[in-house]
Amino acid sequence: MYPYYVGKTPFLNPRNSLPVVDKYSGKVVSQVSTVPPEDLRGIIDKVNRTQKKLTAFPRYERKRVLLDIASKIKLNSEKLAQLLVLEVGKSITDARGEIGRAIDTFTISAEEAVRQGGEFQHADSSARNHGTRTITSRYPIGLVSMIVPFNFPINLAAHKMGPAIAVGCPFILKPSERTPLSAVLLGEILSEVDLPEDSYALLPSELSTAPVFSTDERIKLISFTGSAKVGWEIKKTSGKKKVCLELGGNAAAVVDSNVNVDHAAARIYWGAFYSNGESCISVQKVKVHEDIYDQFVTKLIEKTKTIVMGNPYDEKTFLGPLIAESEAIRLERWVQEAQSQGAKVLLGGKRSGAFFEPTIMSDVPPNCHISCEEAFGPVCVLEKYSDFRAVIDKVNTSQYGLQTGIFTKDLHKAFYAYDNLDVGGVVINDVPSVRVDAMPYGGVKDSGLGREGITYAMEDMSEIRVMVLKDVGLL
Structure with a gap:
């Protein structure tokens, strides 16, 4: 049996688990522990409380962590590709392609982690604003809830995790119940890098607990990839949260x-x-x-x-x-x-x-x-x-x-x-x-809301904050 992860710590739950099914043979080859429903909100609280540590986590350290993740995925690339064949049923060629893309996604996230800029403006656009200047920067939005589908369970997780780490957001991630092991192996990799303790959780879950990932009041952004039906239902129940939906298509x-x-x-x-x-x-x-x-x-x-x-x-x-x-x-x-x-x-x-x-x-x-x-x-x-x-x-x-x-x-x-x-x-x-993987990606109409692609996801995962300066620099 495989565990779920809260930060670097693995947890086994012998009472409840999801089967790992070899899609080719149809056989159950293992089990993945699911997070106990009674523990989920406590885990969310623990992860959420790491926001100050993450905000203070230097950008060069975020870059180093993301490059470490990319390196470890590369080191384990064949193992991960074989896992995708098992869990998803895609060909080994397509599986290796997905792992290569995940390496790219974390690498680009590392590069963007140290490129987060801001803006300086002379704001004296009228007489009443005489002597006014502004500085604009972006700050982490807060706890991000990530819900990942079965078809690209590693690279689509990377597209959410990479930008969150680059920006400095804590996150919880729910994998598809059809492909729960992919998240666990990503959890193993994350447990070997130097992220602040308990700043993330990878949580295979039963369908009955899924609503918590979109309704808990501590969540500031929901990043969902999946069907249009489920995505728009999440949007309907999300309340004041920011929502990014990557949904279906018939291209x-x-x-x-x-x-x-x-x-x-x-x-x-x-x-x-x-x-x-x-x-x-x-x-x-x-x-x-x-x-x-x-x-x-x-x-x-x-x-x-x-x-x-x-x-x-x-x-x-x-x-x-x-x-x-x-x-x-x-x-x-x-x-x-x-x-x-x-x-x-x-x-x-x-x-x-x-x-x-x-x-x-x-x-x-x-x-x-x-x-x-x-x-x-x-x-x-x-x-x-x-x-x-x-x-x-x-x-x-x-x-x-x-x-x-x-x-x-x-x-x-x-x-x-x-x-x-x-x-x-x-x-x-x-x-x-x-x-x-670096381009803006997303749709309109029933295909979704917002954009992924590292820099665009980073914008969604951050908020603009302005400092207004009045009569500074006067001697």
């Missing part, structure tokens, strides 16, 4: 007639099916210009047929099992619903246990779940278009607005898309699945 890619079809097909193949399609920026809808539609479909199907589905520990495997058989059953039901309304399955569409074949569809009515909801699995829906402005308008009809990919050689079209798409990010000549 589109638009393929113009003037592009290299081989390149576009290869990138969309990756964007639709990497990490088993369990990504909020997975390519779900593909809008292809009618002049190249048939050529593109042929190339995409050819490429997708090369996918190896099977044992995610095997180096050759691209597609592993979904997080649970129930998710594969849902996808199967959605595909069948679309077929009953006239949609065509060009490739795939079949389920075997928790595995779902890489699936390409066309002629899907817009009201079908597989088109208008978030698939969160290896399915993409193709559609041809003729007018660029009209297809941008059609992309905007989605309830989601996370990222969109635009493949074009026309700079005017690129900027038209950037100016007119109602999304958080527009990716030119690549898939919407691209996320550079």
Whole structure:
């Protein structure tokens, strides 16, 4: 049995635990202790009381700690990658990619920890403000509650933990009950670095205790990544707290007639099916210009047929099992619903246990779940278009607005898309699945509120404080 962590101290709870399930075999291979509900508020109080220590913790020390974390992750990279294969079911290639990104995320956080600046202003904008100057700085917002999903349990935790340490915020982190061990191993790493004692807690928890992570009055910021349904419910019950929500999507890619079809097909193949399609920026809808539609479909199907589905520990495997058989059953039901309304399955569409074949569809009515909801699995829906402005308008009809990919050689079209798409990010000549860990990342509409990306998360985790100076420097 594995413990949960309050600062450097591990705690075992033999009475209550979460199973660690090998998603490929379906077997329970271990257990992770959950925090006892009666202890949770006391832990929150303990972590919250470290704020003064963290505020005083020098920025160069924060940098050193973050670099130590990155170094220890690198040292244990293969162990952590194997854990991701076990807990999530993603391929070993995708797992290693996530660990590499986590190293980058903590490294960038270290760099930004010593770059926190401020602003000096001459504030004598009118006669009544004569002799006034201001200095503006940012200070830690306070206790941050972090709720992390199952699909990228290490790097998405890094995207919350790294900025919090850089700014000087204490934090509590709740991992997904489907992937509890990832947080524990991060807890092991944090226990080996020199953060102020008890300034964080990594708390695998039962669903029944989840509301405490968003309702406790000592929490100043909730940073949630997960489904739109849960995220907006958290927002509704958050009270006076600041909330950052990174939610779902059903991302589109638009393929113009003037592009290299081989390149576009290869990138969309990756964007639709990497990490088993369990990504909020997975390519779900593909809008292809009618002049190249048939050529593109042929190339995409050819490429997708090369996918190896099977044992995610095997180096050759691209597609592993979904997080649970129930998710594969849902996808199967959605595909069948679309077929009953006239949609065509060009490739795939079949389920075997928790595995779902890489699936390409066309002629899907817009009201079908597989088109208008978030698939969160290896399915993409193709559609041809003729007018660029009209297809941008059609992309905007989605309830989601996370990222969109635009493949074009026309700079005017690129900027038209950037100016007119109602999304958080527009990716030119690549898939919407691209996320550079330093960039601002987040969405609009049902896709969320606020932005991640180290410097942007640091802004959310801090408050502006101004010092007003009157008649200083006079001799």
